[in-house]
Amino acid sequence: MNIALLGYGKMGKIIEKIATDRKHTIVLKIDYDNQHELTVENLKKADAVIEFTTPGSVLSNIQHCFEANVPIVIGTTGWYEHLPEVKQQCLQNNNTLLYASNFSVGVNIFFYVNRVLAKLMNNYPYYDVQVEEIHHTQKLDAPSGTAITIAEGIIENLDTKKDWVNVLTADGDDASDDNIKNDQLLIESFRINSVPGTHTVIYDSEVDVIEFKHTAHNRNGFALGAVLAAEWVHDKKGFFSVEEMFDFGT
Template sequence: MKIAILGYGKMGKIIEKIATDRKHEIVLKIDVTNQDELTTENLQKADVAIEFSTPGTVLDHIDACFKAKVPVIVGTTGWYGHLQRLKDECEQNGTTMLYASNFSVGVNIFFHINKMLAKLMNNYPYYDVQVEEIHHTQKLDSPSGTAITIAEGIVDELDNKKEWVNILSTDGTEGLADTIKADQLLIESFRIENVPGTHTVVYDSEVDSIEFKHTAHNRNGFALGAVLAAEWVQGKKGFYSAKDMFNFSL
């Protein structure tokens, strides 16, 4: 497979290594220094593009891939307010896009069990639930896309939570947690040097706590998942998420 890498930062570099190990060829690498090379002609040299850049650049990159009719795998987070528009455009134009807030297999298993657990906890309303996420200090968006997917999974399944709200600890929001309403799900975000990504769901009652936690040890799992997604979309048309690729069932 011929791959274009859009955003050649921490993730782009690991994706290059994993894709090359899996015998794929990198035909285009775009970063801030060579944005002028992001042309339809150059993109069309690739069978698929893999996008890990920034929330401020991802939409332009997706539009460029749609224009070139090159399938695009999107790992960048922080753009989900535009999801419906992109889904519509993708389907109307007959192009292909797959996105994931988190491409790691372990996190996608976590997403699945998180929903099952939330459904079960409807029977035990004396537990209150909260989500906590920790990432490195360079992360631009908050809460993480992964935390949003976890929170939306809980809001979808747990009858007494209607929406999520976020508190970023570095904003100096001491005491703000006390203002959260009973039907709001709190996501607490922490930014700590060198943490690739830790997500915890806590159900707390007066007598005990249940903690459900995923810890990424490095970024390799995200990069492998993105390359697997690029392989999976070959020959497919339409708008997909990681859920379609993993398709967990018991």
């Protein structure tokens, strides 16, 4: 397959290696300095685009891919308030888009079990729940897109939580939960040097604590998942989330 990379940062570079190991050809690499090469003509050389840039550039990159009618796989997070309008445009124009807050197989298994666990915990209301996420200090968005997906999975399945609130906490501090209502789910975000991504769901009671945790050792799992997504979606039409690719039956 011919693949175009939008964003050649930490993720773009690993995706290039994994894609070429899987015998794909990188036909276009766009980063901040060569955006003038992002033309419909150049995009049309690709069977699929993989986009890992910034929340501020993802929407215009989507428009370029829609215009060139080339399938786009999006890893960038921090833009999900625009999902409804992007979905509508994608379906109206018969384009192809797949997005994921997290492409790793392990995290997608975690998402699935998190939903099952939240449903089970309806029977045990003396446990309160919160979500913690830790990422490297260059991360632009908080909470992480992955933490939002985890929180949504809990809110959809646990009757006691209605929405989520985020507290970005300096290393070593405790989050102040003074203003958090009982029906709000706290997502506490920590930013610590060079952590690729750690997410924990914590059910705490007076007698014990249950912690359900995913720790990424490196970024390779995200990159492999993005390449698998490009392979899966390149000959499809429509608007997809990565859950449809993994299909655990939820």
